Amino acid sequence: MPLLKINGKTFDVNVEADMPLLWVLRDELGLTGTKYGCGVAACGACTVHLDGQAMRACVLPVAAAEGRDIVTIEGLSPDGNHPVQRAWVAHQVPQCGYCQSGMVMAAAALLENTPKPTDADIDAAMTNICRCGTYVRVREAIRLAASTTPARS
Amino acid sequence: MNAILNPERRAFLVKSAAAAGGLAIGVRLLPDASAAGAAEGLTEVTHWIVIEPDDSVTVRIARSELGQGTFTGLPMLVAEELECDWSKVRAEYADVNEHIRRNRVFGSMSTGGSRGIRDSHKYMREAGAAARQMLVAAAAQQWGVEASELGVAKGVVFHTPSGRAARFGQLAGAASKLPVPKEPALKDPAQWKLVGTSPPRFDIPAKTTGAQVYAADVRLPGMLHASVMQCPVFGGKLKAHDASKVIARRGVQRVVAGPDWVAVVADNWWRANEALKALPVEWDTGEHGATDDAAIERFLRTGLAAAEVPVARKDGDAAAAFAGAAKIIEAEYSCGFLNHATLEPQCAAARVTDDRVEVWVGTQNGETTIAAASEVSGVPLDKVIVHKMHAGGGFGRRGPHQEYTKQAVLIAREMPGTPVRVQWSREEDMRQGRYRPVSIVKQRAALDAQGNWIGWHVRQADQSIMITIVPDNVKNGLDPINTRSFSDNPYSVPHFVNEYAMRNPHVPPGFWRAVAHTQNPFYRECFIDEIAHATGRDPYALRRPLLEKKPRDLACLDAVARAIGWGAPAPKGVFRGIAVQDSYGSYSAAAVELSMKGDKGIQVRRVVVALDSGHVVHRDAVEAQIQSGVIWGLSMSMHEDITIKDGRVQQSNFTDYPVLRLAETPPAVESIIMPSGGFWGGVGEPPIAAVPAALCNALFAATGVRVRALPLRKLGYFYA
Numbered sequence: 001m002p003l004l005k006i007n008g009k010t011f012d013v014n015v016e017a018d019m020p021l022l023w024v025l026r027d028e029l030g031l032t033g034t035k036y037g038c039g040v041a042a043c044g045a046c047t048v049h050l051d052g053q054a055m056r057a058c059v060l061p062v063a064a065a066e067g068r069d070i071v072t073i074e075g076l077s078p079d080g081n082h083p084v085q086r087a088w089v090a091h092q093v094p095q096c097g098y099c100q101s102g103m104v105m106a107a108a109a110l111l112e113n114t115p116k117p118t119d120a121d122i123d124a125a126m127t128n129i130c131r132c133g134t135y136v137r138v139r140e141a142i143r144l145a146a147s148t149t150p151a152r153s
Numbered sequence: 154m155n156a157i158l159n160p161e162r163r164a165f166l167v168k169s170a171a172a173a174g175g176l177a178i179g180v181r182l183l184p185d186a187s188a189a190g191a192a193e194g195l196t197e198v199t200h201w202i203v204i205e206p207d208d209s210v211t212v213r214i215a216r217s218e219l220g221q222g223t224f225t226g227l228p229m230l231v232a233e234e235l236e237c238d239w240s241k242v243r244a245e246y247a248d249v250n251e252h253i254r255r256n257r258v259f260g261s262m263s264t265g266g267s268r269g270i271r272d273s274h275k276y277m278r279e280a281g282a283a284a285r286q287m288l289v290a291a292a293a294q295q296w297g298v299e300a301s302e303l304g305v306a307k308g309v310v311f312h313t314p315s316g317r318a319a320r321f322g323q324l325a326g327a328a329s330k331l332p333v334p335k336e337p338a339l340k341d342p343a344q345w346k347l348v349g350t351s352p353p354r355f356d357i358p359a360k361t362t363g364a365q366v367y368a369a370d371v372r373l374p375g376m377l378h379a380s381v382m383q384c385p386v387f388g389g390k391l392k393a394h395d396a397s398k399v400i401a402r403r404g405v406q407r408v409v410a411g412p413d414w415v416a417v418v419a420d421n422w423w424r425a426n427e428a429l430k431a432l433p434v435e436w437d438t439g440e441h442g443a444t445d446d447a448a449i450e451r452f453l454r455t456g457l458a459a460a461e462v463p464v465a466r467k468d469g470d471a472a473a474a475f476a477g478a479a480k481i482i483e484a485e486y487s488c489g490f491l492n493h494a495t496l497e498p499q500c501a502a503a504r505v506t507d508d509r510v511e512v513w514v515g516t517q518n519g520e521t522t523i524a525a526a527s528e529v530s531g532v533p534l535d536k537v538i539v540h541k542m543h544a545g546g547g548f549g550r551r552g553p554h555q556e557y558t559k560q561a562v563l564i565a566r567e568m569p570g571t572p573v574r575v576q577w578s579r580e581e582d583m584r585q586g587r588y589r590p591v592s593i594v595k596q597r598a599a600l601d602a603q604g605n606w607i608g609w610h611v612r613q614a615d616q617s618i619m620i621t622i623v624p625d626n627v628k629n630g631l632d633p634i635n636t637r638s639f640s641d642n643p644y645s646v647p648h649f650v651n652e653y654a655m656r657n658p659h660v661p662p663g664f665w666r667a668v669a670h671t672q673n674p675f676y677r678e679c680f681i682d683e684i685a686h687a688t689g690r691d692p693y694a695l696r697r698p699l700l701e702k703k704p705r706d707l708a709c710l711d712a713v714a715r716a717i718g719w720g721a722p723a724p725k726g727v728f729r730g731i732a733v734q735d736s737y738g739s740y741s742a743a744a745v746e747l748s749m750k751g752d753k754g755i756q757v758r759r760v761v762v763a764l765d766s767g768h769v770v771h772r773d774a775v776e777a778q779i780q781s782g783v784i785w786g787l788s789m790s791m792h793e794d795i796t797i798k799d800g801r802v803q804q805s806n807f808t809d810y811p812v813l814r815l816a817e818t819p820p821a822v823e824s825i826i827m828p829s830g831g832f833w834g835g836v837g838e839p840p841i842a843a844v845p846a847a848l849c850n851a852l853f854a855a856t857g858v859r860v861r862a863l864p865l866r867k868l869g870y871f872y873a
Contacts, residue, residue, distance in 0.1 A: 013389055016403065019424075022423075023422060026370075027420075027422055028421065032369070033362070034363070034367070035367075035496075035545075036369065036422075036498070036576070037497070037579065038579045038806055039578060039806075040768050040806055040807075046590070066486070069765075072363070074363050074364065074872070076461060077362075080358060080364075085362065088361040091564075092357055093357075094356075094361065094778060095219075096497075096544060096546045096547070097220060097356065097357075097360030097545070098367060098495075098497045098546060100361060105846040110613060111812070119820075123815060124816070126815045127498065127814060128814075129812060129815070130496070131494060131546050131812060132546065132781050132783055132785025133780060133782075133813070134777075134781070135813075135814075135815040135818040136780045151154070151487060
């Protein structure tokens, strides 16, 4: 019976210890913003934050997430106003949008750890697949978000 | 090998397609249904436009939002003519069931072939203009003045002489009772204020917060989740399965079987999928269980070897030109199967009761979806409700083929009243695609003593998509889509013949974004590059005089040549390629600049694409489609490859079907949007067409190696 801390709330879920966190979010808790794309950590559509780090929920057994701080796309900001989300709207990044929850979460984690990323940092961190090919704008939006986010002291 | 699809499967596909096209099954339409069927309680000014007392304007959208911006572009066309306040405009899907009941009042719902705007701009603009006239007429009646004395701006009708004014929301009720003007006059494009600009797309905010609900995200009370496995060999059947081995697993509710598939239904999709993996299943793989790529290639080669095959186009006398040629150049090009790999794997949800079916689908065509749901349930069309969801990628996968919709309905029918969501695993999606077809094309060029290109012979050995979907569109053995790029080529080569040998392997084909304009332009434009190099000419200079009669192609070619700096030598270590291709009513060209890192590492430095789509509705969405098309073209050129062994697809996931990633994206992707006006061309696919050829032509300039088969990865190349 893992006890999960998700977006600041605690959930007591009755599932198998090896169920991937993704399916706890989507089918037990109804948090469908986190997407299923591949099931093998290859595409990044399921990216969430685990103690502030980007993590692919489709291969993360729920037992391994117990007691840790889980943030999903629904909890990234109360009103969609995270600097990454604002930059995503400013650059009109999404097309079909299915990958974008994961993209936004990966970008937010990147900027949390590396507030002023170089192009190489962006290339290395953003390994999520976007089949619509929004990569040009993902790069631009991350640069914008980095420039509008004050570096932490 | 069998030369045609398994007949039973083909019949199945054809039946669905026919039903979708003519909607011939299940429902009798009222004689004047379009006038009679308006939904109650809404102020429907025309069937496309609802205006509420609060002045909100809801525009109904018959096409599908796949990320290309159709939910914003089509309302812009309406609003331009309506003269409403853009900030009050919303978009919603036209209801598919209402569409059927009202005699297909919303026209085509098909969203493919880059047709979303170009096939509906006229009636959408006319809807806006008609509604404006009706609002004006309503005001004129109320105020007792001539309609000609009234003006309209930003959602307000005003009468300057008397100082009267009324908002659309105040007039809509009266306007909706007036007759709808037929073919109202439209603005001259020079007067457009909104069309051609870039208002923020309606669908974007929800796609940054996780709030956008796709079909995969539909959750209803009591909903169950199903994972499906279909016979991995196309055309095979389910022989046996042992449900008792999994039925007691936690959460598993039921095992449901179809003729060529089996599904496990559970209270959580992961449990369903784990049980499906553990389910003992035996397949009857039928006659194709031993087919592999080599067998398919041998089969295609019979098309190259055949003495006489259908001719798609013939100019002059190619045989005579070759007989008298001073020099002949020939080359053989080929491409394999490709998968759409939409990031949202195929899925659909359904709820079935005795007399009613509801489905939730990310579809590219509401009509094929409603027909599929009706066909398999036996419930008439007017009792089928389709909830259209924004699709998590389409690219042609979610149009004519609706297997997932049918499976959802068939499974849900087994448990009446319980909503069931079918979710294919990524592996299932990879192995059960409707793939971009295989082809081998042999081209020959005849040159005279001066090196002029006088004869061109194209022999395609190619798999038809159309024969599986609308076989009546295949006439005299010619697939009208798969010959494009050759049969409609713009070059003034005096003696030309395009022969087409249809060879259909058992692997099911489908419309893959840009369809024949993914491989044929690669074949054509790289071969022209070969001719240029073989005759010591510049590839750009060779093309220009041959395109003199095609000014729009030429203008795009010139635009990318200028942008890439073709007139001046490239910096040391930098190499360029160029290509041109019109498609889907638009004109496009691409130029690529690259450097090599070692023998095989390709550093793409710049890609420039020019696009003349006639008119541009949403400029930023057009730019996004150009960027998207460049990524699509670079991805297929380098990475994508579906291979066949033992009758089945060998790839399973993005691990063995890689697609382009951000780190491989060129540092510069430049769009030249150059609408020349006077026509409406497509946008979603045309920017792709010239990219693979421009890339491979640049690769030849850099290395002297002529690539005649994709993907480049198979030859050891990579994006450095």
